[in-house]
Amino acid sequence: MKKLWLLLICNLLTFHIYAECVIKFRVEEYIPFTMKNAQGNWTGLFVEQAKSVIEEAGCTITYRTVPWARALVLLQEGKLDMLGQMSITEERKNFVNFIGPHYEEEIKLLIKETKSFQIEQHEDLLQLPKHIQITKGAWYGETMNRLIQDHLHKFRFNQNTQSSFEKVRFDRVSGWILPVTPGIHKLSEYQGFKYHPFVINSNPVYFGLSKTSVKPALVQKLKDSLERLKQRGEFEKILKKYE
Secondary structure: OHHHHHHHHHHHHHHHHHHHOEEEEEEOOEOOOEEEOOOOOEEOHHHHHHHHHHHHOOOEEEEEEOOHHHHHHHHHHOOOOEEEEEOOOHHHHOOEEEEEEEEEEEEEEEEEOOOOOOOOOHHHHHHOOOOEEEOOOOOOOHHHHHHHHHOHHHEEEOOOHHHHHHHHHOOOOOEEEEEOOOOHHHOHHHOOEEEOOOOOEEEEEEEEEEOOOOOHHHHHHHHHHHHHHHHOOHHHHHHHHOO
């Protein structure tokens, strides 16, 4: 009878741990990284990567749709558990545990296909005829972020992906600073646009886990899960789908 009770208690504890292992992951319509498919389900390069890591760890993924700047606040508060595409900064280390990297990011200026700008260094961006779109709270590298801080009047925060494309298309801004999109030639959303060859920043990006809501044991579990997937070549398979 005693063994039966011990087994029951162990089962209940296991169920309790599993039931609570739900990871809230941030999404926003941003093709091909995070997007909804025809059935209305979230998918995309970063969604598939995050889902595989979370499920490999025996947990469940749920989604919260919030803008990037708001997502950083929620991550710090523990109301969001996990973000993808995070560059490591000293400020973020205060409230984020990083695992990965999960992607090599290159940031350039998206412009109209018919445009031609002379850009050889970051300061040349200040000479463009109109404002430049950026994402609030984004990390574009030390040099670019300092330039933005010192010349904020030259930049405009984007509202959403669709309106950002439209502003570039109709010459309301000179361009939009964002990560280079894999498989751009396949995506209708990017028709009529091109990336300026000047590289604004390039670095690996990570999954960020909230220090408030994700306990150290679970951080390690997710880290181990990510490494196993990499070793099996699963991340490479996901990436190839979007090239």
